[in-house]
Amino acid sequence: MPLQVDLEPKLTAAQVNLLLAQAYPQLNEGHRFYEATDVFPGGCTVRLNADERHVRPGGTVSGPSLFTLADIGGYVCALSHAGPDELSVTTNININFMRKAEAGPIDGHCRILKLGRKLMVFDVDIVAGGQTIAHATGTYSIPPAS
Numbered sequence: 365m366p367l368q369v370d371l372e373p374k375l376t377a378a379q380v381n382l383l384l385a386q387a388y389p390q391l392n393e394g395h396r397f398y399e400a401t402d403v404f405p406g407g408c409t410v411r412l413n414a415d416e417r418h419v420r421p422g423g424t425v426s427g428p429s430l431f432t433l434a435d436i437g438g439y440v441c442a443l444s445h446a447g448p449d450e451l452s453v454t455t456n457i458n459i460n461f462m463r464k465a466e467a468g469p470i471d472g473h474c475r476i477l478k479l480g481r482k483l484m485v486f487d488v489d490i491v492a493g494g495q496t497i498a499h500a501t502g503t504y505s506i507p508p509a510s
Contacts, residue, residue: 434500
């Protein structure tokens with residue numbers, strides 16, 4: 365599916381990371397576990413720098429950690445494209461886990477499938493070691509402009 369290149373970002377990755385640190389400090393607790401690495405027309409790339417805190421028994425990165433990466437990807441898309449309103453909220457996410465991943469960098473490649481006045485639909489391909497390890501689709505509610 366092609367990117368929605370007609371969507372122009374309103375914030376850069378650095379601006380989104382600053383907003384996340386201010387509005388949601390408990391996400392990283394002073395570290396850089398979850399971060400936006402790129403924002404581009406119609407999408408973004410987010411990263412989980414997974415360490416032992418994110419690993420479940422068996423040595424694989426936990427499902428909740430990967431789910432959070434998918435959710436952060438949607439949030440970064442909403443913040444960067446709909447505007448920096450911290451009250452954008454998840455209304456739905458579906459995720460499919462396909463392969464296990466070890467600790468290390470895990471990237472979420474996010475695409476906005478539709479950005480309307482009230483809702484944003486997105487998908488995210490979660491990649492580690494050059495392979496898709498999970499795929500998610502979701503919807504964010506966009507607060508009305510004030």
